[in-house]
Amino acid sequence: MAVVADAGVLYGLVAVGAGLATGLAGIGAGVGEQGIGAAVVGVVAEEPGFLGKGLFLMLLPETLIIFGLAVSLILMFAWTPFSGIVTP
Amino acid sequence: MLRPVKMSRVVVAGSKDVISPVVEKLHELRLLHIVNYNGSQAEFGMGKPIGKAKEYSEDLIKLRSFSRHLAIKSKAPEKTYPESQVLSEMDNLLNNVGADVTATFERITAIEADVKSKQDQINSLRPLAVLPLPLEAYYGYDSLATFVGTAASAVDADVAKVSPASEIYSGSAKNATIVAVFVPVEKAGEVSSVLAEHGFAEMSIPRLEGSVDSAIATLEGGIKSLEGEKVPLQKKLADMRKQYEDIMLATDEYLSVQTQKTEAPLRFAETANAFVIDGWVTSDQSGRLKSELESAAGGKVDVQVLDDKESDDLVEHGEDVPTKIDNPGLVKPYELITRLFAIPEYKEFDPSLLIFVFFPLMFGMILGDIGYGIMVLLVVLLLKRKFRTDGWKQLINIVIIADIWAIIFGFFFGEIFGPLGLWGRIMGQLPEAQIELLKGEGLYFGEGVFGSLGRLGPLGIFPMDRLATNAVLLLIGTSIFIGVIHCSVGSILGIKTELNYGEKKHAYFERLPVMLFQIFFALALLGLVMGQMILVIASGIVILVSIVMMVMGPEGPMGLAHVPFYVTNLVSYLRLLAIGLASVGLAYAGNQLAFFVVMPMLSGGATDSAEFSIAAIVIGVIVLTLVHFINLLLGILTPFMHPLRLHYVEMFTKFYSAHGGGVEYSPFGHVRKFLKA
Numbered sequence: 025m026a027v028v029a030d031a032g033v034l035y036g037l038v039a040v041g042a043g044l045a046t047g048l049a050g051i052g053a054g055v056g057e058q059g060i061g062a063a064v065v066g067v068v069a070e071e072p073g074f075l076g077k078g079l080f081l082m083l084l085p086e087t088l089i090i091f092g093l094a095v096s097l098i099l100m101f102a103w104t105p106f107s108g109i110v111t112p
Numbered sequence: 113m114l115r116p117v118k119m120s121r122v123v124v125a126g127s128k129d130v131i132s133p134v135v136e137k138l139h140e141l142r143l144l145h146i147v148n149y150n151g152s153q154a155e156f157g158m159g160k161p162i163g164k165a166k167e168y169s170e171d172l173i174k175l176r177s178f179s180r181h182l183a184i185k186s187k188a189p190e191k192t193y194p195e196s197q198v199l200s201e202m203d204n205l206l207n208n209v210g211a212d213v214t215a216t217f218e219r220i221t222a223i224e225a226d227v228k229s230k231q232d233q234i235n236s237l238r239p240l241a242v243l244p245l246p247l248e249a250y251y252g253y254d255s256l257a258t259f260v261g262t263a264a265s266a267v268d269a270d271v272a273k274v275s276p277a278s279e280i281y282s283g284s285a286k287n288a289t290i291v292a293v294f295v296p297v298e299k300a301g302e303v304s305s306v307l308a309e310h311g312f313a314e315m316s317i318p319r320l321e322g323s324v325d326s327a328i329a330t331l332e333g334g335i336k337s338l339e340g341e342k343v344p345l346q347k348k349l350a351d352m353r354k355q356y357e358d359i360m361l362a363t364d365e366y367l368s369v370q371t372q373k374t375e376a377p378l379r380f381a382e383t384a385n386a387f388v389i390d391g392w393v394t395s396d397q398s399g400r401l402k403s404e405l406e407s408a409a410g411g412k413v414d415v416q417v418l419d420d421k422e423s424d425d426l427v428e429h430g431e432d433v434p435t436k437i438d439n440p441g442l443v444k445p446y447e448l449i450t451r452l453f454a455i456p457e458y459k460e461f462d463p464s465l466l467i468f469v470f471f472p473l474m475f476g477m478i479l480g481d482i483g484y485g486i487m488v489l490l491v492v493l494l495l496k497r498k499f500r501t502d503g504w505k506q507l508i509n510i511v512i513i514a515d516i517w518a519i520i521f522g523f524f525f526g527e528i529f530g531p532l533g534l535w536g537r538i539m540g541q542l543p544e545a546q547i548e549l550l551k552g553e554g555l556y557f558g559e560g561v562f563g564s565l566g567r568l569g570p571l572g573i574f575p576m577d578r579l580a581t582n583a584v585l586l587l588i589g590t591s592i593f594i595g596v597i598h599c600s601v602g603s604i605l606g607i608k609t610e611l612n613y614g615e616k617k618h619a620y621f622e623r624l625p626v627m628l629f630q631i632f633f634a635l636a637l638l639g640l641v642m643g644q645m646i647l648v649i650a651s652g653i654v655i656l657v658s659i660v661m662m663v664m665g666p667e668g669p670m671g672l673a674h675v676p677f678y679v680t681n682l683v684s685y686l687r688l689l690a691i692g693l694a695s696v697g698l699a700y701a702g703n704q705l706a707f708f709v710v711m712p713m714l715s716g717g718a719t720d721s722a723e724f725s726i727a728a729i730v731i732g733v734i735v736l737t738l739v740h741f742i743n744l745l746l747g748i749l750t751p752f753m754h755p756l757r758l759h760y761v762e763m764f765t766k767f768y769s770a771h772g773g774g775v776e777y778s779p780f781g782h783v784r785k786f787l788k789a
Contacts, residue, residue, distance in 0.1 A: 076452065079749075083757050086687075087680065093690045094683060097584060 042096035049092020056085030113443070113465050114605075116458055117436040119145075119777070120398045121423040124389040124405060126413030131387055132162055135376045137408035139369070142781030143401050144391040145434045149381040159377030159387060168374060171206055172367040178210045179360050181217035182353040186361065186785075188500035193362040194788040202363055205356065213352060216345050223342045230331045230338075233318040237331075239290050240317070241324045242283030248321045250292070257300035262288040264311030274306055275299035362786035369782050376780065392434050392777070393417075433458035436777035443468040445509035453760055454773035459612045461605045461767060467759055470598055471510070474755035476517025477594075478692045480578070481699070483529035483740075484747050485519035491748070511752070518751070526567045526575020529740055530699025532707065535575065540568040578696045587689040589638075595685030596634045598758065602766030603627035609767050621665030625658035626766065629678050632658070681762050687754050695747055702739030706732040 064078035122144060126134055138144055151158055239262070240247075250258060268280050271293055279294040291312070295303045320327045381388040393401050402415040418426075427433055435458050437447055446467040456462050479485065489512065496508045528534040535541070567575050576583050603626055610619035632651040639647030662671040714728035724732070 079753060080756055080760070083753050084761070086754075087684050090687045090690050091680075091683060094588075094686050097588065 038099050042099040045095040045099065046089065046092045049089045049095075052092075053085045053088040056088065057082055060085070113439055114461050114463075116456065116460075116462055116774075117438045117777075118395040119392045119423070119433050119436070119458065120395040120420075121418040121426060122391050122393050122398060122401065123416045123418070124391070124413060125416075126387060126409055128382070128385050128387055130409040130412045131377060133408045133410075134389075134405060134413055135162070135373050137405055138376075138389075139373050139781045141401060141404055142779045142783075143393050143397050144389070144780050145393070145777050146376075146379050146780050147390040147392070147431070148379045149388075149390065153381070156381035156383060156388065159380040159382040161375050162377055163374045165371065165374035168367055168370040171202070172364070172371060174206055174210060175360065175364055175367065178213045178217075179364065181213050182349060182357070182360075184353065184357050184360055189358075189361070189785045191358045192784075192786055192788045193359060195366060198359070198362050198366045198787065201359060202366075205359065205363060209352070209356060213349070216349055216352075220342055220345050220349070223338050223345075227335050227338050230335050233320075234328055234331050236315055236318060237320075237324055237328050239285045239288070239315065241328075242285050242290050243281045243292050243324075244283075245281060245292060246321070246323055247317070247319075247327055250317045251319055253294075255297055256294050257297050257303070259291070259293040259295075259303065259307055259312070259314065260317055261291065261307075261312050261314040263291045263307065263313075264289070267291055267293065267307060267310045267312070270306050270310070271295070271303055274302045278303075358786065365782075365784070365786045369787075372780075372782060391780075393779075394436060394777075427458070432775045434777035435460075435462075435774040437462040437464060439464050439468075442513070445506040445513070446471065448503070448506040448510065449756065449759065453764055454768065455776045456768070457774035460609050460774065463605070463759075463764065463768070466601060466605075466763075468513075470594075470763075471755050471759065472514035472517040474594070474688055474758065475514035475751045476519075476521040477590075477688050478751035478754065479515075479518035479695070479747055480521035480525045480692055481527040481529065481695075481747075482519050482522030482535075483527070483533060484744055485515050485522055487744055488515050488518070488748055511748075514752075523570075524576060525578050525696075527578075527696065527699070529736075530703045531567075531577055531579065531696060532700055532703035535567050539570060539575075542568065578693060579700060584689070584693070587692075588686065589641075591685045591688040592634055592637070592682055594688060595682045595758075595762070596631055598685070598763055599630050599681055599766060600627050602763040603630070606767035617666050621661050622667065622671070623766070625661040625665065626674075626678055628658040628661075629655055629675070630682060633679065634682060684762055685758065687758070691750050691754055695743055695750075698743045698746075699740065702736060702743070705739070706735045710735055 060082050064074070064082060067074045068078055124134065124144075149156065149158065237247075240260070250260060262285075263282075266282070266289070268282070271278055271280060275295040277296055278299075280291065282289055282291040284290070293303065293307065318327075320330075322330075377387065379389075381390075398417045402417060405413055405415050423433075435455050437450065437456070439447060439462070443464050446464045447462075449467050449471070450456070450462060450464045479488070492508050492511050492515065496505070499505070499508070522528065525531070526535050526539070528538060567577075576586075578584070578587065603623055606623040607619045607627075610616070610623055632654040636648050636651035636655065639645065639651060659672065659675070662675075663669050665671050711724050711728045711732040714731060715723060715725040
């Protein structure tokens, strides 16, 4: 296959992509947690015993970051589609 | 262990003259979970309380009302009292002490209200200080209307227009103009509307005399003397609390027990001369219950233990069998996690044992640091001395067991306060030159599983570096592998639960395909990574079969809507790696910052730790403490909450939610806390 790009540039782009994957997923999870967090604080003010369950509910959207992170990890460590098209 | 304890249905019938000894015995034995009689049969009426039920509950209300004034709450008992002492002190406690407490408390409340009203008066007087009038000038007129308040703009001219005969005073306070307008009563309406145009807001004037300043001084003096009266009263309450707290809790317990006993017949069925009690008892104790009750009632009672067939019929007809979960001591704390979710139904599984197996493993895999492990252990042991209630004890025991796993994983990961932390100094490390040499030869250290730090391990086990490329890949695989096992165990329990309820279709076409799908999805991924196409194709076929089974299942094609959920279930287990990585990353960065940036910079570029100056070491240690403290706080919370989520969302949904929560076995009786047996 023809050489179309410099390895350093490609690696840099992959790193940017990986950062975006985790970062944007983090924003998404944050938006999700915002509402839950507010509601949990409200409930805990009324009934302090709910704190444990509340904290747990707040964790539910955190799966989103895990997905983002999974994509990042794959990009950084496991994905080598460019091996044929970059300069050594 | 995995199943709730076996229960037997018991019916106790007896003559009414032995109802008291029977109740007394039941209360003492604490074996029978009473099923309340619902009044559904015409021949039987509801039971009536026996003995002095009314007196006991009145005393209890009295006691609780003044124990609330003393802010007494239930706590771990420090002292226990024999019943005789409670009885002899009860009269004094309920009448004299109670009256004293109530009077003191009411006086304090009255003082507080008085102080509050004086404070309010002072606040409304303050602005009036800018006007030259004494306070008695503001009220007591028959022919004059008075307007006192704040206005946004000058009112003089406009008021004079509608009411030529008027007297107006004004002065400016902090951020408003204070005006006092006196006009003839008949002009009041017009003046009021004129004032409204100027943004007038009326103030209430306390009916006092003399100048504003002296009135404020009098009020402040009053507040001071009231506060002076309050302090000794509060101290008195605090002293009384200290003196009577334990005996009050014991009395509360005594009265509660008595009310429980005397009101128990409300839950029985009664005829004119007999009573019937329905209930459940653990099967192994049914014989004991029978013989004890019969001897207590002198033969005037009949105890029938129904055989399993009959009990099953009752269950079929929708009666709730109470669930008693019973686990060995080590597993017991983990029942807390089960309870937090829901008590399983009698026919479901009690997952506490599984939580005991998986939860600490997951916690350990996430935290995985000897240093943090020991710190968490110390913190938790400190907390254990402080918090003595049952809930806290269980929580702390959960963390202790899990924490031991964190230390074990710490050896695998070679981390004592992060990978760059104390491991190299305690367990040993290859010298820098040798690492370079080995790297040059392409040997051993590098981006492999063992990372680039050259750490040596005990017993010939080299620690793996969680931040190294291959280690991350290995841990991804391990996480998913744990996920598959975890979910499959859940699915197996799900299949068995459905079979227990006799729902074969749900078992084989709803629960089973999920398990097949998840296992073979993971195998297909493994095949892809290893380049084994046969494995991928074989797994693909099984996945197809499982999907067909789902379509054939009770939900029909709608069942397919859940398929993405089963995939995310597995991906979700990546958090075992991910959260661990985040904390390792933070620890690594902190150590790097302290050892390779802060300390060398402050000691003039020295690279060897022996040459660091004292100041550099002090500042470095502060940086380290800060970073690791934050990391440790996160390190207690997240490795706890995330495995919890993996259990509740990923595992429990496979077998738990199908039939909803059960009723916990709570035998009639009482566990003594403050009363001596």
